[in-house]
Amino acid sequence: MTQTLPPTLISRVMLYRVTAALVLLGLWEAAGASGLFFKGVLPSTLLIGKSFLRLMGDTLFWSHFNVTLFEILSGFAIGSTLGIIAGLALGMNRYAGHVLEPVVEYLAATPKVVFLPILLILFGIGVGSKISLAALSCFFPMSLSLAAGVRGIKPMFLRVGQTLNLTLLQRIRMIYLPALVPPISTGLRLGFGIATVGSLLSEIKLSNKGLGHAAMQAYARFDIPTMMAILIVIFALAGIGNMLIGRIVRLPGPHTRHNAN
């Protein structure tokens, strides 16, 4: 976007961004030193940075990190697979879509964390309940995005498939999947973010491992710099995951050749 802007405007935009970053940093430091909040509630960025560096060399932190990553990736894989299947079914069968899509849409607008007590009863307090909440959270954006994508496929493509007597699997492989890269990408990116939220919130509520648990332990010890450093890691994890999914789905493959043709 910025390539088409005149250089003076680009430098003004940069100036605004740098100024905003410095103002926010200054406000944080000033609020922390002002005495308006209890001592240590808003630690200096230097302390947060030190805690961050300490965490990077802490094996216990990395074991928490690995648990969270495992939960997020497992929940994401399960939820997005089920979401793709449900989205294809709802999109390919118009009647099923009319009947069940509003139900999925309304359930998508509910706070998923309220299902955690049921998942805790079903799967226990271990990783099972965290993975299942991540999967449940991820399922809805994936299925809704895909159902809308299937309905958006040009009817001409589907008629060509019928004319060529393609089987269901062939239609999915040769027509639906190549045309569905954008909604799959959107669903995966939304799903990853929500799966991250699901798994971390369930760790925060009841767990003995994972980054959510580690953040709440730091909160209980009133070690706010460590808690902030863990929150930074969590946000970085969500951001990097989102970026990687965007890149992977956009990689050159059969779908891009199809679109080019």
Next chain:
Amino acid sequence: MLATLLRPPPVIARMVFFAVLFGVWEVASWLGLFSRFIAPPPSEVIPSIGLLYSDNELITRFLRTFGEVFAAAGIGSGFGIVIGWWLHHNKTAGRAYTDWFAAIAAAPLVLLFPLFLVLFGRNASTIIAMGAVAVLPAVILKTKEGLDHVPTVFIHVGRTFGLTRWQQMRLIMLPASLPTIFTGLRLGLVFALINVVGVEYLIGFGGMGLMIAELGDRFEVAGMYAAILFVVLCSACFFWATARLEKWLLSTR
């Protein structure tokens, strides 16, 4: 005739789907396919909604949760509309910060709640602040989008009539961008409800979220299922009502 029976109208088919779902759940539970302590049958869960009313102050909790939701939406929307207007009005600021707000909108903001817990303590302020944080990016982005897309011909007409900046805003910009702004408000309200109930459940304070946490902690499984069902129904009705309101607003444009 057979086709109508096989493919009834979607509303009827949806009711049949839920009836079958609850029927299978009931029968499976009575046959002992799964423990009643894990998933009590609907015949125990649905009457428990009545017990929520009599024993668990359902109405008070409902009002408290929705009070927090509307407080959060009010604060988030107020700031969001002003910031969105500023991003539209100041083009450099718009170019500089719109991407930032888009990134914030995609970030898992609810995970910031330990920070708010430290700042405000375990009380309604934390819940309302977390709700407002969820509302803010959606309202900012949609307000800016709405104002950016007001047809230039409307703005030229305003200038021809010699309207002041305030009159231009009140008579042209706001009415023309209202449907888009309302889409932001609707999204914000839904996000606020999700965050408010979620944070209530996590910190064990407030209305409906706390009710689920308490029933879960007391292992009153049927009541807990009923409370979750009630929250799901409330969320669905809220989503439906805001969608209808948005549709009505668009039709009156």
